[in-house]
Amino acid sequence: MPILQNNPQLNKNGELQHLLTIEGLKKSHIDHILDTASSFVGISDREVKKVPLMRGKSVFNLFFENSTRTRTTFEIASKRLSADVINLNIQASSTTKGESLLDTIDNLAAMHADMFVVRHAQSGAPYMIAQHLNRTRSDVHVVNAGDGRHAHPTQGLLDMYTIRHYKKDFTNLRVAIVGDILHSRVARSDIHALTTLGVPEVRAIGPHTLLPGGLDQMGVRTFTNIDEGLKDVDVIIMLRLQNERMSGALLPSAQEYFKSYGLTPERLALAKPDAIVMHPGPMNRGVEIDSAVADGAQAVILPQVTFGIAVRMAVMSILAGTHA
Amino acid sequence: MKLHIKNGRVIDPANGVDAVQDLFIENGRIAAVGAAPDGFSADRSIDASGLVVAPGLVDLSARLREPGYEYKATLESELQAAMQGGVTTLVCPPDTDPVLDEPGLVEMLKHRARIVDQANVHPLGALTVGLKGKALTEMAELTEAGCIGFAQAEEPILDTTVLLRAMQYAKTFGFTVWLRPQDAHIGRGGVAHSGPLASRLGLSGVPVMSETIALHTIFELMRATGARVHLCRISSAAGLELVRAAKKEGLDVSSDVGVHHLHMTDADIGFFDSNARLTPPLRSQRDRDAIRAAVLDGTVDAICSDHTPVDDDEKLLPFGEASPGATGLELLLSLSLKWAQDQPDADRALALAIGRITCDAARIAGLPAGTLGVGAAADVVLFDPNARWKVEGKTLASQGKHTPFLGYELAGQVKATVVRGRVAYQR
Numbered sequence: 001m002p003i004l005q006n007n008p009q010l011n012k013n014g015e016l017q018h019l020l021t022i023e024g025l026k027k028s029h030i031d032h033i034l035d036t037a038s039s040f041v042g043i044s045d046r047e048v049k050k051v052p053l054m055r056g057k058s059v060f061n062l063f064f065e066n067s068t069r070t071r072t073t074f075e076i077a078s079k080r081l082s083a084d085v086i087n088l089n090i091q092a093s094s095t096t097k098g099e100s101l102l103d104t105i106d107n108l109a110a111m112h113a114d115m116f117v118v119r120h121a122q123s124g125a126p127y128m129i130a131q132h133l134n135r136t137r138s139d140v141h142v143v144n145a146g147d148g149r150h151a152h153p154t155q156g157l158l159d160m161y162t163i164r165h166y167k168k169d170f171t172n173l174r175v176a177i178v179g180d181i182l183h184s185r186v187a188r189s190d191i192h193a194l195t196t197l198g199v200p201e202v203r204a205i206g207p208h209t210l211l212p213g214g215l216d217q218m219g220v221r222t223f224t225n226i227d228e229g230l231k232d233v234d235v236i237i238m239l240r241l242q243n244e245r246m247s248g249a250l251l252p253s254a255q256e257y258f259k260s261y262g263l264t265p266e267r268l269a270l271a272k273p274d275a276i277v278m279h280p281g282p283m284n285r286g287v288e289i290d291s292a293v294a295d296g297a298q299a300v301i302l303p304q305v306t307f308g309i310a311v312r313m314a315v316m317s318i319l320a321g322t323h324a
Numbered sequence: 325m326k327l328h329i330k331n332g333r334v335i336d337p338a339n340g341v342d343a344v345q346d347l348f349i350e351n352g353r354i355a356a357v358g359a360a361p362d363g364f365s366a367d368r369s370i371d372a373s374g375l376v377v378a379p380g381l382v383d384l385s386a387r388l389r390e391p392g393y394e395y396k397a398t399l400e401s402e403l404q405a406a407m408q409g410g411v412t413t414l415v416c417p418p419d420t421d422p423v424l425d426e427p428g429l430v431e432m433l434k435h436r437a438r439i440v441d442q443a444n445v446h447p448l449g450a451l452t453v454g455l456k457g458k459a460l461t462e463m464a465e466l467t468e469a470g471c472i473g474f475a476q477a478e479e480p481i482l483d484t485t486v487l488l489r490a491m492q493y494a495k496t497f498g499f500t501v502w503l504r505p506q507d508a509h510i511g512r513g514g515v516a517h518s519g520p521l522a523s524r525l526g527l528s529g530v531p532v533m534s535e536t537i538a539l540h541t542i543f544e545l546m547r548a549t550g551a552r553v554h555l556c557r558i559s560s561a562a563g564l565e566l567v568r569a570a571k572k573e574g575l576d577v578s579s580d581v582g583v584h585h586l587h588m589t590d591a592d593i594g595f596f597d598s599n600a601r602l603t604p605p606l607r608s609q610r611d612r613d614a615i616r617a618a619v620l621d622g623t624v625d626a627i628c629s630d631h632t633p634v635d636d637d638e639k640l641l642p643f644g645e646a647s648p649g650a651t652g653l654e655l656l657l658s659l660s661l662k663w664a665q666d667q668p669d670a671d672r673a674l675a676l677a678i679g680r681i682t683c684d685a686a687r688i689a690g691l692p693a694g695t696l697g698v699g700a701a702a703d704v705v706l707f708d709p710n711a712r713w714k715v716e717g718k719t720l721a722s723q724g725k726h727t728p729f730l731g732y733e734l735a736g737q738v739k740a741t742v743v744r745g746r747v748a749y750q751r
Contacts, residue, residue, distance in 0.1 A: 127595050149527075151526070
C-alpha cells in the first residue's frame, strides 16, 4: 500500500531542485546537463577561467566522508562559477561533538548557504538533507557528491559526457562495467544514466562476491568471465577495488583479482579496436588495471577528470537557476 | 461495579460467538452474555449500537522501554497507548536496560505495571544472561517472578550448543522458548530486504536465508529436545513454508507476524524513509502475500504490533543509521481489520483476524485472556469498525511517533476499553 511520495530532487514543475541520483531523471534532464557542460569546457582553457553565473552565491562542501579528488573538483567548479566556497571537514567538527546531522544543516542554512555539496558514508543521507530543506529552506540546493553505495550522480554524468565526447551516439553502444559493483555508487549511477540514454547493452563483470542481486532488473547483463564480458564492447569502465575488500571473505588477494579481472592489454584487445577505457580514480595499478592500459592510447581517464569540472559547473549552475 | 454493554455486535472467536448481544460484567469478570443474570442491576451501561464488542486485544510483542530507555517511552505513555489501541494484555520482550534476566527486575516491572493499572503486562525473561548467548538465566525463578516465556529478543545465539542447552532446560520445566529466527552472521548489520530495491538504493541487505537457516537449526533442535518454541515475526514466504512443514510434522511450534508486514513491502522504503526501517525488514511483495495467506490458513497463529517506540533523535538519521522499529499498539486493531477487509470473505475474516489478536495470541502466551466466556476477566474492547482515523503524531498516545503508516487513514476506531471490569478508556 504505497503512499505517493514526491520525488525530492524535482520541484513541482519537474525541474531539478537537487541532484541526488540519476535514477528517475528524464533523458532531457541529462541532455540538458551535458549540453550545458559542453559550453563550460572551453572556460578552463581561457586565461581568465571564470564566469559570473554564481557570483555572490555560497557553496558549502559538506564532506562527512574523506575525499580529496571529488571535493577539489567541486571546489574548482564552484570557483570557476565565481561562487564562494566553504569547505567543511565535518568529521573533525560538529558531529563528533554530538550535534545531529540536521542541526548542522540548519546552522549552515542559517549562514545563508545557497548550495550544499554532500558526501556521506550512508546511502540516502543527502535525501534526508534535501527533504529537510524542502520543508524548511526550499531555496537551498543539494548536490549528492557520493552517498554510501547508492549514488554518485556527478561522476555518472561526467562518465556520460566522456562517452558522448568519444562515441557521439549512445544508442549503438555496448558498455562494460568491471569490478566491485556491489559496493560501487559509481556503477549504480552509470547504470541508470546509460539505460536512460538508450544504451542497448550494459554489462557488469565481476566475481559473484562483488555482483549485487537484482542487476537484471536494472537492465544489466552480468558476466563472471571477463574475457566473455569484454568481447566487442565500445566502452570499458573499470572500478576501483577498495583496499579493505582485497583480502577477506569477498576476495582472497589482490594478485588473484588482477589475474582474474585485471584489465591487461591482451584483454583490452577483446573489445572493439576503438574501445575507450575509463576509471573514476584513484586507480590501483596492478590490481584492477595494468599500467600499459592506464597509460595507453585508449585510456580516457585524464579527460574524464577535465570534463568532470565542466559537468559539475553545469550541475551547480542549473540548480542555482532553479526555484522551488 | 456492574457494567452493562448493550446492543453491540459481540465477536468472541474463543467461544464461536458473532451476534448482537448484551454483555454483563460484575466484579471484574464476565457475568453473562445475552440475558442478564438474576438480580443484575447495572451501575453503568454503555450503548454499543453499531460497535463491535470483542475481547481486549492480546499483543505478543510490545516494547515498553522500561527499564532503561525511559527517554523513548515510559510505562505510563505506552500503557495509555495500549488502552487507546484496545490492547488489554501485552507481552514485552526482555531487551530492556538492564536486560530482564533477574527476578528482581521482573518483579519491579510487574509492580510498576500494577501501579499504572492499565493493560496486563507479561514480561518475557531473557533466555541467556544479558542476552549474551553464553549462560542460561534462572528460568524457574524468573517464571515465579512473572515471566511467561524466555526470549533472545533481537540477539541471535552464536553458539548453537547454548541454544540446544537452553531448549533442553526450558523443556525440563515446560517453558516456551520465544525465538525470532535470524542467523547470527548472515544479514548481520543489514538494514533492508536483500533484493532489487536494496541493490538499487545501495542498502546492505538481510537475505531471506538469514531466516530460513535459523529455522532449520531451530527445528532440528526441537526434534532433539522436544522443546516448545514460539517463532516471532516470520518475514518471508520461504520461512512460512518451513513453519507450515514443521507444523505438519507435528512439532510443538507456533508463530506470529508483525502487523506492518501484513501490508507493506520494501518498496515502501521509497526515498529512504527511515520510518520503514523495521526488524525484520519489510520484504518483497511475494513475501507479503505469503504472510497474508498464512494468517488466513493458520500457519501464522497470531498478529502482533511489534510496538517499538523510537525517539526523533534516533529516527531522523540516514536510513542505515536510524534505529529500527515503529510504534504499533494503536495500529494493531486497524491494520488487522484492514487485512480482514481485503479477504474475499470479509465477514468470516473479521472474526478470524480478531482471533489472531485475542484468543490465538493468548493461547500462545499461555494466558487466560482473549475470551468473553462467562467467568473470564472482563477485558473488553468496543470499536467502530467503520470509523476512520488518520495516523498522525499528535493523535498517538505512544511516545513513539514513528510509523510507516504516518498520514494513512485507517478504519476501526476504539471507542472504549475495559480492563478487569473497569472502563479504562473511552472516547
